[in-house]
Amino acid sequence: MLEVRGLSAGYEGGDVVHDVDLRVDEGEAVMVIGSNGAGKTTLFRAIVGLRPASAGRVHFAGDDITGSPAQEVVRLGLSFVPAERHLFPRMTVHENLALGAYPSRPDPDTLTMVFDLFPRLAERRRQLAGTMSGGEQQMLAIGRALMAKPRLLVLDEPTTGLAPKLAAEAYEALNTLRGRGLTVLVAEQQVPLAMALCDRGYVLEGGAITKEGTSADLADDPEVRRAYLGVT
Amino acid sequence: MTASILDGIVLGLQFGLLATGLTLMYGLGGILNLAYGQMAVVSAIVTVSIMEAGLPVVPAAAIGIAVGALLGFVLDQTVFRPLYSLRGEARVLLSLLLSLGVALMIDGFLNWLFPLKGLSLFIGGGAIDVFGEPMRRGSLLASGITIVAMGGLVAFFRFTTLGRAVRSVIEDEEGARLVGIDPRKMLRLILLLSGGIAGLVALTRSMVAPVDVTAGFGITVFALIVTVVGGLGSITGALAAGIILGVINAIAASAIGTFMSLVILLVAAAVTILVRPAGLLGVKE
Amino acid sequence: MTDRFSQASGTSAVGGVERRSTRSWSGVAWPTLGVGAILALVPLWLGDSRVMMGIAVLGLAFAAYTIAFNLIFGSTGQLFLCVGALAGIGGYGGAILADVVGLPIVVSIALSTSAAALAGGLLSWVAVRRSLGVIFTGIVTLIFALTFENLLLGLGELTGGESGFLMEAGRGTFLRSQIPPYYLMLGMVLLTLFVYGSLRRSRFGWAFRALRDDEVAAELAGIDVARYRIFAATIGAAILGLAGALLAFTEGRVSPTTFGFAEVDVVVLVMLAFGGIGSFLGPILGALTFTVIDELLVEVGQLRVFIYGALVIALFLWLPRGVVPALDDLLRRRRAGS
Incomplete structure (x- = not known):
């Protein structure tokens, strides 16, 4: 449904996100995890058309939406919830x-x-x-x-500034939506919440994808466990 | 006293309506349009020219207003176009300078072509008593039209999808884009609308006092003062400030003369900016 | 926006920031004397006509206005839309002090110049204290200008209202003769130019170049932004007051239109757009060129205003650094090419 190939984006001074490949299939829930400043927000803003991409292409439901402004992208069925x-x-x-x-x-x-x-x-x-x-x-x-x-809901850190209980509530709602067949792409720092929701995930570090895999695989990955799940 | 207050309300309604156009252009697009008064004058001159050609007043006025709106659209497509690649204060400053140029062009052209022309719509019939004061029919009709137009504007912004979309851009441009609203299209609509508002105010104004080719700058200044006092970007603020300042102006004018009453208005505006930069009803940035 | 208008264009005396020999005064003195020498010849050409000399004096007054406006707006980013009003404080103040109060002319000019400087400094102080941005500074100073205009009209007994008044003071002296006022005004303009040029090369100019590049960094480097702004506005307003006062005494009359927003501020804006915001010789060249253009276009009447409007738009859109710096660049490139 969403296919991102070789996407780079950033500010005038230089790219923050480099050569990102990412895909989300219909009915899937996919997460992008990474620490603060890893480039999650820049990546998402480039995908949804709030920021121009300096290289790469974004396809959504058969359309090439690279460079389309956000107000047109939303009409195609891709809704974005910014942090x-x-x-x-x-x-x-x-x-x-x-x-x-x-x-x-x-x-x-x-x-x-x-x-x-x-x-x-x-x-x-x-x-x-x-x-x-x-x-x-x-x-x-x-x-x-x-x-x-929307056919695809993209959320950038929906738990920003929320108390744990409210964060859990927000994810509960997303779970319900998933159950009704909505496709979801979410960037998250609170990795356990996102892992419970999503089938697959990508790890974004320093603006590049360093790992990808199913949630279960990622949860077993020692580096992911150390960096994002607080397991030592 | 009652007479002064009533006169003030008549004037204040018109300037409140006028200021909504200016405040919308600023709130939506960061455009401080110093050619706004000239847009009103163009409408007035077009109307009077058409009437001189023999058309009745109502179609002439309709065409005058349409030309005002068209002028707003033309500005959006031509002179203001380079503004849209700028952001923030740079955009406001360049808009101020460019629209000043437009104001000079219109003023120079009209004064060259029709140095003596002015619109004065005389509404006949005797005075009507309002709260024991005789009011000219022209003033009452002008106020009636203005109130209807204000009501229409408020309803438009409150209840229609398009009106809400315009407000959403003022509130949060990025949020508006995320729900599929194109800020450029909304701005184009607002320039069109504000041109029409300027035209309508010129027409209702001319029922009370003549609007001539030199009136542009004065109208802009009045609208600017009202806009600033009401809070840049606030529609209800503009309407309220218009009436408040209109009444102050009318009372002061009857007590100490036109020029000194203007001084009072100006000082009031300056104090408002310094004490409450966001205006009476504006929100803090 | 200010940096869009005032980007440095290498080392040209006309175009922008001087990078060489910031400590030497000769870089200011020589161009100033050069301009002075050329302008000193004008009476040889126009001296026979009283009307033309009057226009020349007015042109010099506008040159001073434009330099002062450039100092306040171009160098420190404060949009002062009250150039005419500040000059009017000098003009009307001087006229009233000399004629109504009966003070000696020199004292009247000194006092009214100080009053203008004080007003300018106060406006800037308020703008700095309330952290008004460019736009709100513009609106507040515009309101100040309109207030001044309406006070002139409203206080008719003192100011002569709409028609202003003819001044007694200075009658029969050299101030009303045909050619000497020109040199008086020229002296004032050259002084202004020298002061402005020196400021550009002093710590002041350095501070503002730093400021233009990055306000926060400049503040961190210990530059007291507020103080420099108020200082620039005070000096600029003093220049405006002095020019206004001298204009009043040489013309022998004051009227609201001599110092009106439409008649002064708008014209100064065009002149500065022509000359190049932030440059050293641009403002004076812009003002003088524009005075000549204005005189050439006098026959087309009101259409002149239309042309100025078109000029303002064209200049700010396509030559935001100004015509004079652009021509200067062109000449340099040619010379380098040949």
Whole structure:
């Protein structure tokens, strides 16, 4: 469904991400793990069209989306939830969700689905997004992305700034979505959570993929265990 | 006193509406458009020229407003185009300089071609009493049109998908892109809309006092003051500040004269910027 | 944006930053004297016409305005849209002190120049204290300019309102003769140029080149940004006040349009765009070239304003460093090529 080949991207001074190959098949959940500053955010921003790639190609569902701006990529069925969420703070929860379906009117079934998934949002539908807690904002960001009825949901560190309990809740929701057949690509520092969700994973270090494999293989890898699972 | 307040409200409504155009261009696209008043003047001059050619006022006014909107679109496609590759303060500064150039071009051209032209829409009929004060029909009609237009704008931004999309770009441009909104298209829409607003205000203004070819700079300054006091980028702030400043202006003008009342407005604007840089209803960056 | 306008263009005296011999004053003195020598010849050519000499004096006043604006905006990034108002404080202040209060002319000029300097320094202090960016500094100073204009109109008993007033002070002296005022103004412009050039080569100029490259780094290196900004604004405003006062005394009258935003600030912006923001000789060359163009275009009437508008757009879009530096570059390249 998503195929990234030889992707390099970065800032004017130089590339942060080098020659990355990555694929996500339909129905899969795939993780990209790596420490802070490994280039996960830059990689994802280049994939979804928020940042130009300096080399390589990105294909999504048969289309070459390399260089397509984010606002066009989302129309093809690839929704991105950035770590900073980028909600509309002075709009209500409902308005935020409604805009997720732009340019169409929000589909009532999808809205019900989102509210079932995150009952908190239903309770607070008239509250301004900017006044909600971090956990609620994360739910809203995921909910807003779902409103576009994506085929692939890409999340950059969905647990940023969340307490452990809320982080676990967010992953529970993602698990539910997986169960309904949504394809997921997630970057995460809290590796155990991501491993429980995902079938496969990539390890990104210094801007390059250093390992890949099934979650089980990665969990058995001594280096991964040492670096990301806190096992000595 | 009541008369002054009512006059102030009439003026304030118009400047509140006018300022929404300026504030939207700034909030959405980082464009400080100093040619805004000239856009209003172009609408007025087009309207009066068409009326002189023999068309009735309503179609002439409609064409005038359409030309104002078209001018906004043309600016977006031509002079402002290079702005979109810049970001932040650089964009605002260059927009200020380029639109100043546009303002000079329009002013020079109109003063050269129609040095004496001005639009004055006279609304006949006797005065109508409002709170015991006789009000001219022109003022009332102008206020009525302005209030309807404001209501329309507020409804547009609150309830329509497109209006919400415009607001979303002001709130978080990246967030807007992530839900599929193209900020450039929204900006184009806003330039079109603000040109139309400028045209409409020129027409309603001309029901109260003539709008002539030299009025552009003054209109821009007024709109700028209202925008700054209301908070750059805030629609409701612009509407509220327009009415507040309109009333202050009218009361001061009747008490100490036009020039000194302008001084008071200017000082009020300066104090607002210094005390609350984000404006009365703006949010902190 | 300021760095987009003021990128250094090698070692040209016109184009940009001097890298050689930063300690030597001769690099400032020689160009200044050269400009002075050429401009000193103007009366030989135009001296017969009172009108032309008046225009020449006005051109010199604008040269001083443009240098001062360049010092404040080009060197320290403060968008002062109150050039006319600060000059007006000098002009109206001097006229009122001499005519109404009855002070000697020299004292009046000194006091009104100080008042302008104080106003400029205060505006800058406020902008620095409230950390207003370029845009808000522009808006606040524009408001200041409009306030000044409306005060002139509103305080008609003191200022003569819309028509201004004819000054008694200086009548019958050399200030109202045909040619000497030109040299007085020229002396002032050369002094201004020298001061500006020296500042560029002093620690001040160095500090601001550092600042332009990286504000944070400059601050870390111990450059007191706020102090330099206020200093530049004060000196610039003093130049504006002095030029305004001298203009008032040589013209023998003051009026709101002599110091209006549309009549002064807009023109100075065009002149600076022409001459090149941040360069040494660019502003004066821009101002003088533009004065000549303005005179040549006087016949087309209002269409002139249209042409200036088009010029502003074209200059800021395609030659943001200015016409004069661009020509200078071109000449250098040719010379190097041949």
